Amino acid sequence: MHSDLESILKTAGQSVTKPRQAVFETLSHTDEPLKNGEIAKRTPQVDRASVYRTLELFTKLGITTTTIRGWTPFTELAEPFKPHHxxxxxxxxxxxxxxxxxxxxxxxxxxxxxxxxxxxxxxxxxxxxxxxxxxxxxxxxxx
Ligand SMILES: [Zn+2]
Ligand SMILES: [Zn+2]
Known part of the structure; x- marks a missing residue:
């Protein structure tokens, strides 16, 4: 799992940082899409702004997908980290x-x-x- 995250980040010229690993860790431990605020809450070791920046990067790189429900974006891991569903x-x-x-x-x-x-x-x-x-x-x- 982690080597995949690493290789995606490295291919994109991004470095593998502790906050990025922590956010990824949080996402891989939940089976339902979460609000960004909830992801931040479940990753207390990383400050909120870094969590949001990381999620933005992850979505840009296709590591996560975001769906809008009502007016709220929900984020979860994308393929290949999660089977298509x-x-x-x-x-x-x-x-x-x-x-x-x-x-x-x-x-x-x-x-x-x-x-x-x-x-x-x-x-x-x-x-x-x-x-x-x-x-x-x-x-x-x-x-
Ligand atoms: Zn119900
Ligand atoms: Zn489908």
Missing amino acids: HHMICEHCGSVEEIASDTLEDVLTLIANRHQFILKSHTVELSGLCDSCSKSLPQPVAS
Whole structure:
């Protein structure tokens, strides 16, 4: 893992610093995308500004990916550090479930091909109600 981080940084002409390793460490220990502030909170040994600068660099180098939810960016490790996946987010309790689906990937490629579009990356996020919330909330009346 770490040699990969090192080689990406070195290839980009960046040095491997303690703060960068610490932020990477934090990200590799969580399975859901985090707000940048939360990443800073979980990396107390690094000052907040350095955490933000590191995350900016990581995203630029493709080490992390950022998705915007509402108005808030959430960051997590990108491939090859994490297998390709998508998220299902519960609007009610905020729980996040990872989903990986070959069918979904195939369909996206198929759609792109049909439009003679070269697909390089994609973002797919599902939002709705998780199982336990959908059971506990009153169902909306169909109009
Ligand atoms: Zn829920
Ligand atoms: Zn995908």
